[in-house]
Amino acid sequence: MLRVAGKVALVSGAASGIGAACARVLAAEGARVMLVDLNERAGNAVRDEIEQAGGTASYANLDVTDEEGWIALMDQVRSAFGGLNISVNCAGTSVTELTFPTDTTLEEFRRINKVNLEGTFLATKHQLRLMRDTSPVCGSIINISSVLGIIGQPGIAAYNASKGGVRIYSKSVALSCAKERLNVRVNTIHPGFIRTPLLEASIKRYGDDVEGRKFYDNLQPIGRLGEPEDIAMGALYLASDESSFVTGSELVIDGGYIAQ
Template sequence: MSKELAVFGLEGKVAVVTGAGAGIGEACARLFAKAGAAVVLGDINVEACERIAAELNGQGLQAKAVRLDVTSEEDWAALKQTLVAWKNRWDVLLNNAGIYIGGMLENNTSAQVSKINQINIESVFLGTRAAVECMKPGACFANGGSIINLSSIAGLIGVPGHSIYGATKGAVRSLTKHSAVEFAKFGYGVRVNSLHPGLIETAMGDQALQDFVDIGVVANVDEAAALLKSAMIPMGRLGNVQDIANAALFLASDASSYVTGIELTVDGGFCAA
């Protein structure tokens, strides 16, 4: 058994973070850069990514902003060309970009289902395919890698007002496990894991709290947050973006080199209670 100390660092690695313009994606991109990675920040809001990349570069770190519509095969192809020209390497993909659509199932529309499926599921497929085509043996980079897919605890348990959102996140969990086994069995050297945040203090988290109000579970957002913290989250607080970034760094790093196909919950004990 090796006695080497596992290091949660990304020195020499190139990481791509989707939805990096705000929230969890931004926090992960910042932490990856501080951990030593050259980070590509991808988002449809390229101006936000450019601002963050400029700040990181100003700190002596390595970052590059690109416009990335995660539902566009053309944008994924362009990203691969950017990676070839910039560092000629790709080690980590964080499929973070996604949207939240809540509401009672009986009130959701087919248009909403189509939209959330495209952004939350199809984009993960496109990103995973693009990454493995570059990382597997005989590919343009052929150095293996780690793919991390952002799911949610709504992909593991039932939550009122989260039916179509939870369905997409459950699909992300399933896609993760199938691709992890496939890539391992064929010796690709590419690990795939899913990360399942609980309620996080972001704009999306605020929207989820408001949906609890809108469907009549609680009277107001403050009551929703208080109920979660007092009765549903054993650790007694909502999560923050750094909680998720720290977990993502573990999955991105070589410290998790024997970890693939898992679902890592970061929820303050919500799913365990």
């Protein structure tokens, strides 16, 4: 059974990692997918891969911090697909180095929060408008936070703040939709340590890739890093009608990391 057949989905950060995996899974399960990213070549490659597998996908370049860009993109989605049912907001960034709070610059704090938190705010705001105008209204917004939006970690206060903001912002939007009896659900996914380009950059800071990977594998109670597909399957559940009673919730997919 195709679990999201007939639905229109948008995935940001879709050129690689978790976003690409979510786009592939949603398309394989019957959704028509709009892929959004800044990496045009990689984004088009994911689109081509989906189409070669028999799915339906389009690609659009977008800076998620650009509100005018979001407005134009929603017009494009409306024109191409007639509306919007599912969004998975994966676009994000991380710290370039660990810093003590007194050494974290305002520029760095704003850079991270602009992409991770403001970008999610703009995405949710404009996706929700289009979902509200889609007939029938049947929406699911899935914002990708992090386990580090629930627990702290030294040296990355700006990242913790941004992902914690995504978590509580999404709960507020979920309750606003519920209060208005608007059939749009809003939830967050909190990945643990997942094998993505962002994590690979962290591994390289160790200077030895083998030792870096071993370090991160050993951090996980389950004994290995997660894969992007692990997150994509959680997104599929929240996107599907199987989760029709789930809103304002947080799905932690972390190999047991925060259960310790």
